[in-house]
Amino acid sequence: MVAFIEARNVLQERLQRVFSEEVFSQLFPGIQIPKVFFGFPKTEPPFYVAVDEIVDSLETGRGATSGHAEITFPLHVWAFAQHSSLRVASDTLLTYLHTIIYSVLADPQLDFTVDNSTLTIDNAGTATDSSKYYQAAASVAVQCTVYSVCPAELNNAIRKNAIRKESNGD
Amino acid sequence: MELDSSSPISSVTLLPRFGEQTAPEVVEGSFVPPEFPFPNSVTVEWRGESGSLEATSTLEIVSGIYFTLDQLRNYSEQDDFSELPDEVLFRAREAAIEIFEKNANRSFVQRLGFTRDYGHGELLNLAHGDVYELLSKDYQLISDSQACRVPGCHALEFPRLVEYKYGLDGIPSAVSQAVLSLTAYMLRPSNRPIGATGESSDAGYIHFTIAGRDGFTPIPEVNAVIQQFGRGFNLAW
Numbered sequence: 299m300v301a302f303i304e305a306r307n308v309l310q311e312r313l314q315r316v317f318s319e320e321v322f323s324q325l326f327p328g329i330q331i332p333k334v335f336f337g338f339p340k341t342e343p344p345f346y347v348a349v350d351e352i353v354d355s356l357e358t359g360r361g362a363t364s365g366h367a368e369i370t371f372p373l374h375v376w377a378f379a380q381h382s383s384l385r386v387a388s389d390t391l392l393t394y395l396h397t398i399i400y401s402v403l404a405d406p407q408l409d410f411t412v413d414n415s416t417l418t419i420d421n422a423g424t425a426t427d428s429s430k431y432y433q434a435a436a437s438v439a440v441q442c443t444v445y446s447v448c449p450a451e452l453n454n455a456i457r458k459n460a461i462r463k464e465s466n467g468d
Numbered sequence: 469m470e471l472d473s474s475s476p477i478s479s480v481t482l483l484p485r486f487g488e489q490t491a492p493e494v495v496e497g498s499f500v501p502p503e504f505p506f507p508n509s510v511t512v513e514w515r516g517e518s519g520s521l522e523a524t525s526t527l528e529i530v531s532g533i534y535f536t537l538d539q540l541r542n543y544s545e546q547d548d549f550s551e552l553p554d555e556v557l558f559r560a561r562e563a564a565i566e567i568f569e570k571n572a573n574r575s576f577v578q579r580l581g582f583t584r585d586y587g588h589g590e591l592l593n594l595a596h597g598d599v600y601e602l603l604s605k606d607y608q609l610i611s612d613s614q615a616c617r618v619p620g621c622h623a624l625e626f627p628r629l630v631e632y633k634y635g636l637d638g639i640p641s642a643v644s645q646a647v648l649s650l651t652a653y654m655l656r657p658s659n660r661p662i663g664a665t666g667e668s669s670d671a672g673y674i675h676f677t678i679a680g681r682d683g684f685t686p687i688p689e690v691n692a693v694i695q696q697f698g699r700g701f702n703l704a705w
Contacts, residue, residue: 330545331551344546353585382548383548384550419509422667422670425669425674426659426667426669427674428677430653435671
C-alpha cells in the first residue's frame with residue numbers, strides 16, 4: 299500500500315514536536331508557537347499550522363524497475379498568523395514556513411515512509427479583515443515520491459482473476 | 469491622581485455630591501482620593517501655592533467597572549497593548565463604554581443622572597432608564613424612566629434639574645466581554661483608508677463592517693449583545 303497515512307502521520311507528529319516550547323521557543327524566542335492541527339481547525343486560532351487530512355492528487359511515473367511505477371503525491375500543510383501589525387503577521391508566517399521546510403528537509407524520507415520528498419509553496423498571501431487584524435497564510439505542498447511501487451498485495455488477486463478467465467475460455 | 473498641567477499644585481479640595489468635603493494631602497502635585505459612597509459626583513478644585521484656583525475637574529463615582537485595565541492589556545496575543553500607558557487604555561475604555569451604553573439605552577453600573585424639566589405636561593420622561601431613586605424633591609417616580617410632579621409644585625420656577633440615581637447593579641459577563649472587545653478594536657491601528665467599505669486582497673474581496681452603517685459598532689457580535697441586553701428604547705410605555 300502507498301504509505302499515505304504513515305507519511306501524513308509522520309509529518310504531523312514531526313510538526314507537533316518542532317512547534318513546541320522545547321524546540322520552537324528555543325530557536326525563535328518571542329515568536330508565537332502555533333497550534334498544530336489534524337485537518338482544518340473548526341475554530342481558527344490566531345496562530346496555527348494544520349496538516350491536510352487527505353491527499354488530494356497523485357501522479358504515477360515510469361518507475362525505477364520494470365512494472366513498478368513511481369508515485370508522487372502531495373501532503374499539504376497550511377500555516378496561518380493573524381496580528382494587528384502586518385509586519386508581525388508576515389514575519390511570524392515566514393518563520394513558520396522556514397520551520398516546516400527545514401523539518402522536512404532534515405529527513406525528506408519521512409521516517410522511511412517515502413523515498414524522497416520535495417517542497418513547494420503552492421499558495422500564499424496577506425489580507426486585512428474587518429477586525430483591523432492582518433492575516434498571513436500559506437499552503438506548503440510536501441511532494442512525496444515512492445520510486446518503485448510494488449503492488450504485491452493485489453497481484454495475486456488480479457492474476458487469479460486473469461487465470462480464471464483464461465480457463466473459462468473468455 | 470494628578471493634574472496634567474505645568475502649574476504647580478499645592479492643595480486640592482474635594483466637594484462630593486454625597487459625603488463630606490475633604491482636602492487630602494498633596495505630595496508633588498498628586499493625591500490619593502478617599503473612598504466615597506456611590507453613585508456620586510465629586511468636584512476637585514486644584515489650587516496653586518498662592519491658593520489660587522488653577523483648575524476644576526469632576527470625578528464620576530460609579531458602582532463598578534466593566535473590566536480591568538489588566539484584562540485589556542492581556543486581551544490577546546494578536547495585539548500589543550501591554551506597553552500602552554494606563555491613560556490611553558482608560559480613555560479607550562471610557563469611549564467604548566459611552567458607545568455601548570448610548571446604544572443599549574442603559575447603564576450596567578449605577579450612576580447619577582439628571583433631566584431638565586421645562587414644566588409642560590403631566591409626565592416627565594427622564595433621559596435615562598433603570599432609575600431606582602429620585603433625589604429631587606417635588607417629584608415622584610411612576611416608572612423606572614418617568615416622573616411626575618407632586619401636587620403644588622407647579623408654582624416652582626422652570627426649567628429645573630431633576631436628579632436621580634439610575635443604572636443596573638451588576639454587569640453580565642457577555643456585556644463585559646463585548647465592551648472589552650470594542651475597546652480592543654478601538655485601540656488597534658486602522659488597516660484601511662478613511663471611508664473605505666471594502667478592499668480586494670489576496671484572500672479575495674473583504675467587506676468592512678462599519679459602525680453606523682452595518683450596526684451600532686463595527687463588531688457584529690457586540691451589536692448582538694447590545695440588542696440582547698439593551699432596553700431598545702428609553703421609555704416605559
